[in-house]
Amino acid sequence: MPALRDDEVVSFVEGVGNRLVAAIPPEIQHPEFRYTFKVVNVREINAFALPGGPMFINRGMIEKAHNEGEIAGVMAHELSHVALRHGTAQATQATKYEIGEVIGSVVGAIIGGRVGNVVAQGTQLGLGTAFLRFSREYERQADILGTHVMADAGYDPRDMASVFRTIEKESGPGGPQWLSDHPNPGNRYDYINREAQLLRVSNRPHDTAQFQSVQARLRSMSPAPTTEQATRNGAGRNTSTRGTSGRPALGRPELPSSRWATFDEGNLFRISVPSNWRELPGNNAVTFAPEGAYGSMGQESVFTHGVEAGVARNETHDLRTATDELISSLSQSNPRLSRPSGYDRVSLGRSSSLRTVLSNVSDATGEEERVEVYTTLLRDGSLFYLFGVAPRGEFNDYEPIFRRVASSIQFAR
Numbered sequence: 001m002p003a004l005r006d007d008e009v010v011s012f013v014e015g016v017g018n019r020l021v022a023a024i025p026p027e028i029q030h031p032e033f034r035y036t037f038k039v040v041n042v043r044e045i046n047a048f049a050l051p052g053g054p055m056f057i058n059r060g061m062i063e064k065a066h067n068e069g070e071i072a073g074v075m076a077h078e079l080s081h082v083a084l085r086h087g088t089a090q091a092t093q094a095t096k097y098e099i100g101e102v103i104g105s106v107v108g109a110i111i112g113g114r115v116g117n118v119v120a121q122g123t124q125l126g127l128g129t130a131f132l133r134f135s136r137e138y139e140r141q142a143d144i145l146g147t148h149v150m151a152d153a154g155y156d157p158r159d160m161a162s163v164f165r166t167i168e169k170e171s172g173p174g175g176p177q178w179l180s181d182h183p184n185p186g187n188r189y190d191y192i193n194r195e196a197q198l199l200r201v202s203n204r205p206h207d208t209a210q211f212q213s214v215q216a217r218l219r220s221m222s223p224a225p226t227t228e229q230a231t232r233n234g235a236g237r238n239t240s241t242r243g244t245s246g247r248p249a250l251g252r253p254e255l256p257s258s259r260w261a262t263f264d265e266g267n268l269f270r271i272s273v274p275s276n277w278r279e280l281p282g283n284n285a286v287t288f289a290p291e292g293a294y295g296s297m298g299q300e301s302v303f304t305h306g307v308e309a310g311v312a313r314n315e316t317h318d319l320r321t322a323t324d325e326l327i328s329s330l331s332q333s334n335p336r337l338s339r340p341s342g343y344d345r346v347s348l349g350r351s352s353s354l355r356t357v358l359s360n361v362s363d364a365t366g367e368e369e370r371v372e373v374y375t376t377l378l379r380d381g382s383l384f385y386l387f388g389v390a391p392r393g394e395f396n397d398y399e400p401i402f403r404r405v406a407s408s409i410q411f412a413r
Helices: 007-022 059-064 068-083 086-095 099-107 116-123 128-153 158-170 177-181 188-197 208-220 227-233 319-333 392-408
Strands: 036-040 047-049 054-058 260-265 269-274 277-281 285-290 294-297 300-303 306-312 344-348 351-361 368-377 383-391
Touching (some): 007 036, 047 068, 059 068, 068 128, 128 158, 269 392, 319 351, 319 383, 344 368
Antiparallel strands (some): 285 306, 306 383
């Protein structure tokens, strides 16, 4: 998703976020976490945070909020999920049922194809109710902790209850994405307000004038695209079209820059990529790709040149077996994905890892591509993966780039 690069807006969001982080109770502060705050230039009302601290808030959320407290309410809720380690616990619970489901949900859509939904549909039947109850319990915990964080940071916790109603009202047809990801535990508005009545709000540090200034600045900009438009067109430009085959009309990607940029992905890992590759965060993985190399097909994101990195839980604690299962899951929705003839033993982030190169036919272009796969086990047994994707005719030019990206990875210790 395209980041909004506006100093005034980003500074405002970072200020709210940092005040909330400082108000997290000491016993769950997690000094090893790296909290960061980015604004995504899309229209939908949504926000999410990844394990370890990276948080993303949509421009639409800022535009539709009635006051700064509503922004703080959504952010406090998301930060509470991180502080309580809900993302990690949810993944651990899932592995008790089926590793394929976990891999499918984490990988999302890669290799110019559609993986996540197909795998999940095949393995998650019968588990949805259990996970829904599980997530509703976490929602209530995040709501309650969030109200305390807000009060200690100087915000009226009743604004958290108000923002849920704002989200419901402003999201329009199809229902709000944020509430579909964060199901209502029941009587949410009432129990948040009851909790708020028991809390004392500390000195209010926020500046209402700054919030109003930020909203006015956003209104002066070109309207934000929808998430689908941003994914399809890149950087929010609504100029690309979809071909008659139903494939996204992707442009000609720029060659990889000789300059490189480094990104910290929470407290999980650090990675360096060519500076003209855009960071495209998802709920469970991150993609780096140049302009013209990424888009969408239906509800799925695709890319033709670039890399994707992510983490999947596994119970085998055996790198070869976990890697085989990952590739097997990918092949379910990419039937022309080749199976590995073998693996090379290499080093990734100073850890022993496996490497192989697969062939596939891209859903995005209909042409053959190569997929370079790296996997390694993290200290907690999770499977870390890195995919490098390029068309077959360009793979020899991109393979040195993929290897340099792989060699740049540093895992948090």
